[in-house]
Amino acid sequence: MTFDKIYQYNFPTTIRFGAGAIKELPAYLRQHGLKRPLIVTDTTVADLPFFKSIISDLQVHGFAAEVFSDIHKNPVKSDVIRGTEVWDNTSRDCIIGIGGGAALDVARAIVLRTNHREDLFKYDDLIGGDIYVTNDVPHFITVPTTSGTGSEVGRSAIIADDETHQKKILFSPKLMAKIVFADPVLTMDLPSFITAATGMDALTHNMEAFLAKNPHPMCDGIALEGISLIKDSLETATNKPDIQSRSKMLMASMMGAIAFQKGLGVVHSLAHPLSSLLDTHHGLANAVNLPYGMEFNISGFEDKFRRIARTLELKDENGSAVVKYLTNLNSKIGIPHHLRDIGVKPKHVETLADLAFADFAHPNNPKPVSRADFKQLYLRAI
Incomplete structure (x- = not known):
């Protein structure tokens, strides 16, 4: 396997893998009629040049992106609540998670909460909460920037309780990304x-x-x-x-x-x-x-x-x-x-x-x- 071209894998979801894969994002959004993405990331990634380049590229192609980055490095429920408020207040039509495990977990939890408004931890998989994930969810795209959690291909998010610190698992096949843009160039810095x-x-x-x-x-x-x-x-x-x-x-x-x-x-x-x-x-x-x-x-x-x-x-x-x-x-x-x-x-x-x-x-x-x-x-x- 060489690394000078972009490959496509379909396991468990569609993965566009290779240097420069992120450049395909605007065309993908246009192909699927998506115009107003909510981009979920963390405060560190939000300040990096490659992230600013992604946002600029979307703007050049006519997409009105809203960025939410107010999250903890170990995500808690309140992060998800704040992110959902941004979704509610800015009329978004899809969610793109860009970053490491924390950003992608929060992005996935927001995907869940958009149309599932009971207490977030009602959907905890450890107590059988996945059976309540019954409504549609927004179009979800993931872009990993670290090589660690692999959350980009997952179906679950780990979110902690703000008070007890106990971690909960939000799980459903519905929470899998429609596509992953796995570009190793984004991890180089x-x-x-x-x-x-x-x-x-x-x-x-x-x-x-x-x-x-x-x-x-x-x-x-x-x-x-x-x-x-x-x-x-x-x-x-x-x-x-x-x-x-x-x-x-x-x-x-x-x-x-x-x-x-x-x-x-x-x-x-x-x-x-x-x-x-x-x-x-x-x-x-x-x-x-x-x-x-x-x-x-x-x-x-x-x-x-x-x-x-x-x-x-x-x-x-x-x-x-x-x-x-x-x-x-x-x-x-x-x-x-x-x-x-x-x-x-x-x-x-x-x-x-x-x-x-x-x-x-x-x-x-x-x-x-x-x-x-x-x-x-x-x-x-x-």
Whole structure:
């Protein structure tokens, strides 16, 4: 596969992938009779030159874009409410999410709320709320600018309660984007640290999806190929980026999000409370916790770890070698090895353990995780 042309994939939705794909956006909008997009992004992306170029290009082609960027880096319900108010007050006809996981989650939640006006968390998938997603939703387009969450190809949004900090999942097939414009050029100017953190998020998605207990051979295959692409590209994408490494990371990110429909696991349940309680970047939280969570999972699942080790082309095909690889990779891309390095203190552990045990991800872990396990994992990682 070369990266000097634009490819189209249709899995699970239509994906236009390649350098320059974003230039197709105005023609797509015109083809579908859309004129007044609400563009949802975050405050950082809104100030970047490529974003201003996208807006300018839309204006040149006669589109009246409205930008909403007033969101937290770990999205909360109030972000969605404010964004819906912009939708209501400006007569939009479609929604375009541009950015990383936070922007795309908020964009997707606004897509839901436009025609579903009961309390947002009534639609929480964890309590069967998806059955209430019955009305039509606006035309939805996604444009990823990081290679991490893969939210651009997803059908769910993770939004936290402003007060309790507990994360909820809003899910429905209706919330899948009609089309994704996946342009690796948009990721080229990401700072190295964000590239590293989001890249480890993508690796976590692929690894946890492969290990998740639900049987899904197709997701297993996708996850292993995603791991392989990240092995080939993350260090280069972080330290000496080129279009090939950025393209591989963007593809691996989408593959991780497709694979984790099978489920996630202990690492995400360790990471989510760090984001909601301490406002830690989600990718960074996953990156620091990944070696500890993988080590926890080895016993009883040696065959799975042997396959991961083979995919990583490690000399020793076992779980210990995988954990060592992850620790070394974090060193190479500037990720800290301990939670204390990112502001976690022993006084936080009890609350973190409560939130982790209540989290939605670990029930799909290959082995059960108790509250005591979470406490010990946090203490080890500190």
